[in-house]
Amino acid sequence: QKEVEQDPGPLSVPEGAIVSLNCTYSNSAFQYFMWYRQYSRKGPELLMYTYSSGNKEDGRFTAQVDKSSKYISLFIRDSQPSDSATYLCAMTLAGKSTFGDGTTLTVKP
Amino acid sequence: EADIYQTPRYLVIGTGKKITLECSQTMGHDKMYWYQQDPGMELHLIHYSYGVNSTEKGDLSSESTVSRIRTEHFPLTLESARPSHTSQYLCASSQGNNSPLHFGNGTRLTVT
Numbered sequence: 001q002k003e004v005e006q007d008p009g010p011l012s013v014p015e016g017a018i019v020s021l022n023c024t025y026s027n028s029a030f031q032y033f034m035w036y037r038q039y040s041r042k043g044p045e046l047l048m049y050t051y052s053s054g055n056k057e058d059g060r061f062t063a064q065v066d067k068s069s070k071y072i073s074l075f076i077r078d079s080q081p082s083d084s085a086t087y088l089c090a091m092t093l094a095g096k097s098t099f100g101d102g103t104t105l106t107v108k109p
Numbered sequence: 110e111a112d113i114y115q116t117p118r119y120l121v122i123g124t125g126k127k128i129t130l131e132c133s134q135t136m137g138h139d140k141m142y143w144y145q146q147d148p149g150m151e152l153h154l155i156h157y158s159y160g161v162n163s164t165e166k167g168d169l170s171s172e173s174t175v176s177r178i179r180t181e182h183f184p185l186t187l188e189s190a191r192p193s194h195t196s197q198y199l200c201a202s203s204q205g206n207n208s209p210l211h212f213g214n215g216t217r218l219t220v221t
Binding site: 032036041044099 | 140159168201206207211212214217
């Protein structure tokens, strides 16, 4: 069993929709939780970084962590075509990051 | 603007050739990493370094080797490329133990 499972997608939504991306994990020792966005032919870039359970908001993006359920989510409000990318969840323990497989999102104008 | 640079971006090479993938960062980060990424698959850590003259193998077994002679430079070498090495190789760096990673734009390697 993988340590991090990410909803596989792909996901296609109309512009303006609310998007929910989700990951579950099995190792309760994971300490930090991240979401990366990866455009085609580019490296991943950090989108959200959080430590504690609860919500963290940054513009149209909200990261949610539920440590008791071992579940993290990324919500995108008012999605835009420029949000079309692959989204990777990641979590760290003792300096090592473990990634989900990624969810590819397409936002149609 | 990328603070971590990888060259070449694309490389097509024949079986048996020796190759070196270059990675440099200008942020002064002590920690650097190499990941392998296949389409639709998770990133697999193949090598990491926590400082000069420190290198370790990652979770995914790899026939490649790395060196860390300077803080800013972390090249990856394949002594004899094979078609099974065809993949995207991503270099990353980070500041602290659990800090987020800064990635380069990758080298897409094809071995024919």
